[in-house]
Amino acid sequence: MDQPAASARLVHDVRAVGLGRATSYQGGALTVAGADAQACFADPSLASVSFSWSSPGDPTRIVKVLDAVEPRTAGTGGAGVFPGFLGPAAAHPPRTVHVLRGAAVVVAGFLPRAQEAVVDMSGPAAALSPLGATHNLVVEFEPAPAAPWEDVDVALRRGSLALAVLLADAALDAPPDAEERFAPAPDPDLAGSDLPAVAGLTNLQTQGAFKDVFVGGTSFSGSTPALLDPAALDAGMIVSGQFGHPSLKNPTIVHQNSPVVAALRARHGVDLRFAGLVISPEPVDAAGKERVSAQAAELCAAAGFDAVIVTKEGGGNADGDMALKMDALEDLGIAAVGLFAEMAGPDGTGPPIVVPPERATAMVSTGNYDHRLALPAMERALGGAELALLSVPATEAMELPVAVLYASLSPLGWGRLTCAGDAVAVTSNGEDVG
């Protein structure tokens, strides 16, 4: 394989949004033409789709949130972004991408197996979801009569990716607000360095339709763990079709901006070498979990990693994948650090982790799943008129566990929630969220 080259993001900030006659991006203002957006979702399994913007600070609650995608392109029509969906699953996706930062395409509505997921654009929950700080183009939909739900899911995914490219294409000729350049991982310039080689190991939830994650357009279910060039994440190699566990899901937008990759890139050449990324499925059976955990650890050892940050997607059974991988890594002499959401009950006194590692010890807390939060009434609801969980109007004031807040306990490390108190080694200057 060729030595990977550096990669770059050309960042265009989105500061204002609207709907209009022509799709355009000018001076930070993103305008979408309804007809252009409609064309992305032309599919026999969809009876209709509609589009609305919701922006940070709006008195809006988005319910039944499915996936969210950050607009990106490498050239007109995408030029290789979202490989496998909008073009061939190229081995070498584009290394320079245009990014519309501050915007997201958000699909919201009913799909089977999807669990109620909430984003508030204002109030205390807004800061807990990555979508609370983005201008969201919310896509609502009506399935065609008798259309299989699996086909509806596919049409929504292709449509949202195409729309994300359409929006980013509008900025191709605009001067970027920022250019972010990243060394390749591994970085040949630091090959002889004494800095420790630190990598990411990302578990992808692979449980079939509506609870699946795609790599290069194909479900990663049944795959063996593999090295993935981190630059491929920037090009949209990983796309989420996983609609369970609202707070514990990793939407496409979070993969595109992988927080662990970002944190490792930020320290690259300073106190560590960002050495690469391994992706692994989360099999549903114990033997499968044990097998891929051993394989992933061996891959990390062969790649020469000194330490690995392990992340998951999903609830308790995914803790098993975490524990097995962390122990397998430590058994091979590789330091393992895992990100865990806690399930400690409403009063926080229950056992926090469903399946803890036995030999690995280093864990980061992304907050308590069962922590309850009072949400204020909103003026407007998108994604549905009712909150499925409580069968109340979606605009009402309500109390919810953070478990329902979209990506709030981000297993990929986006969030700032934690249960780390003052009795633990890693500091957190916490303020009570409740």
Add this chain to the structure above:
Amino acid sequence: MSRIVHYLNQFFTGVGGEDAAGMAPVSMPGPVGPGRRLGDLIGPDHEIVATVSCGDDYAAGVDGAIDEVMALVLAAEPDLVVAGPAFTSGRYGLACARLVAAATAAGVPAVAAMHPDNPGLEEAGGAPVVASTDTARGMGTSLPALATAVAAVAEGRTLTAADGRVGAVPRITSLSDRSAADRAVALTLKRLGGDRHATEVPLPRFDKVTPAAPVDDVRQVTVAFVTEGGLVPDANPGSLESARATRWLRYSLEGTDTLEPGQWRSVHGGFSTAWANADPMRILPLDAARQLEREGAIGRVLGEYYVTTGNGTSVGNARRFGIEWAADLHHSEARAAVLTAT
């Protein structure tokens, strides 16, 4: 000046011992008994304005007892509720733990003191409990520790292990100034630096037990009975402890179909043994076992049963008992065991 209401059982308010254990809750003005010393220790910023006291049997056994205690506590308009120290006294610890849980739930800061082995400890839920010694002989060291905790709780601080806190420490969700990913990188660098203890999620260690394969044909198999119910011959010839057991014992069942009251008793200190002693087979169901044996539903009942007391038993001892039982049974003819627990 903050107003403190102190809870003590009937013994420590001087009402009486077991003879007064059925006493309904009462409120007394000011500090009483160990409350006087506690009042001195917590200093002039706090005043024990009332002492609420209740009999141990009443507090632990009567439905709604803690509600009655709480009503008396709230009538004294406390800023803070203090309970104990309860040492290893189970009923007293239960009452103290339930009271601080109820006070905390009602929005009144509260703290209790008891030994970490007190069986009532977990009833406190997430309310703070600090360690005391195991018996009242340690009152002299337990009260200053409690007084320090009272001052901390009065300031609104969350008690930690460093304050002598025992029992469940609630995991409080808060916002860090850094993302979880950034903290993961920081933790990775610590871990690479050799720090194996750095973590944000401290965990108890649980054993993983692989169940034995099912018995092929239980009609052919000798079945052993093992129990942590503290059931021994009435004279307790092996001196089995009532709590924090350090040993296990074996007694013969040969030639007997029944365990008569008066000849057997439970020495278990973690529950009222009245019903167990009225019919020892509530702990060890020999009558049912013999009937199954006669019917041929099981092969045979092993000639001896194994017993310890499962009450505040350390994990280390419990593990050792299990290992020893398994090894011993493996050398016997038994190929299945029924564990009765209390």
